[in-house]
Amino acid sequence: MERNGRTVTEKYLNYQQDLNRRLSSKSERVKTRAAYEQNLFKNSKFIELNGTLHHYHDSGPKDSPHVIVLIHGWDCWWMWWHIVIQHLNENGIRTIAYDLKGHGWSAEDVHQDYSLPSFSHDLHALVEALGLKQYHIAAFSLGPFIALDYATRFKxxxxxxxxxxxxxxxxxxxxxxxxxxxxxxxxxxxxRKIKWWPPVYLYARMTLMKNSIHKEDIIIGVNSLRFISSQAIRQTATQITQIEVTENIPVQVSQIDRPILFVAGKGDNVVSWKNTEKLFQFAKNGRLEVIKKCGHLITVELPEVTSELIMSNINGHSRSNLGSEYAASPAV
Structure with a gap:
């Protein structure tokens, strides 16, 4: 679809229409959030990668010595990084957060291929198209599977x-x-069939999170369910649970000589911090941080901590006792 001379996805257009409605809301809170998103989306762009239209958000100083590519998790989209993006940009770091195909505002894959190698090739195409030469990567949940495949495949x-x-x-x-x-x-x-956010939040609080978050960030999670392709959900879940894939993760980690920071939540019920510790032991140049009060969704539970940890890895120094120094922002 065309909008203002550029090709975009229908999902993006539908969201923009909803945003325009919210900008006219009688609620000051709703209007304030909509204005924030409108300003944020000025840095949204679209690009075709391997035949599929992808959305990415590119912000921060273009001449920054530090550029970071942010890869979201399973059944998520780029907006899970929005507060992290703000913090990193304020500290002079350029951020590129993209939607995996079939997720967020990116289109469904033209061949319905949601294998890890295909995601890896899309990332390679994005890096090549943007002309990135030296850059960092941060990823959560599904994202590290893709980052590892990419790092070992393309060197x-x-x-x-x-x-x-x-x-x-x-x-x-x-x-x-x-x-x-x-x-x-x-x-x-x-x-994804539940349209009202409280039941979805209740499920997340019971199974995935240890910290409360703002209503607006809960809705980001609800929108993840709206945007993702059913094929993407099923194929990625199948991919990351294959024994040959999970057994290859330590091998991939051991092949990388760049600094790898592993961050675990002490309260993560999906990926135990002990399993993160096991993987860390295979790294040539690794570091482990365990956050005391954190579940599986750190980028929305503790975005400030997420940002600090990314910057500490970029700057090559460790921040100790993060679990006790940082707490979640109070929900409203």
Whole structure:
């Protein structure tokens, strides 16, 4: 679809229409948030990568010595990084946060291929198209699977890697069969059909989070469910639970000589911090940070901590006792 002389996706256009309605709301809170998003979206762009139209958000000083590519997680989109982006930009770091195909405002894959290698090739195409030479990568949940495949496949000029909520997954034949059937059913057939945000938030608080967040950031999560392709949900869940994939993760980590920061939440019920610690032990140049009160969704639970950790890896120094120094912002 064309808008103002550029090609965009229908999902993007629909969101812009909703944004325009919110800008005219009688609620000051709704209007303030809509104005914030409108300003944020000025840096949204679209690009075709391997035949599929992708959305990416490029902000911060273009001449910055530090550029970071942000890769979102499973059933998420680029907006999960929005507060992190603000903090990094304020500290002089250029950020490039893109939507994986089939997620967020990116189109569905033209061949319905949501394999890890295909995501890796899309990332390579993005880096090449933007002319990035030296850059950092931060990723959470599904994102590190893609980052590792990319880093070992293309041997590119990555300076540092920061992985959140990721580890060495214990796996077996039952999990390989069960998880791709159960988890996508919960998200695709149950949660995404719920239009009212409180039940979705209740589920997240019970299973995924240890900190309360603002209503507006809860809605970001609800929109993740709206935007994602059913095929993307199912294929990625199948991919990341294959035994050959999970068993290869330590091998991939051991092949990378760049600094890798592993960040775990002590309260993460999806990826245990102990499994993150196990994976950290395979790194040639690794560092481990365990956040005491944090679940599986650190970028929205503790965005300031997320930003500080990314910057600490970029700057090559450690921040100790983050679990006690930082707390979640109070929800409103």
């Amino acid at each position: 590119t000029d990555i300076q540092t890697l920061t992985f959140f909520n990721f580890g060495y997954f214990p796996n077996n034949a039952f999990l390989t069969w069960f998880v791709p059937r159960f988890v996508p059913t919960v998200f695709d057939k149950v949660l």
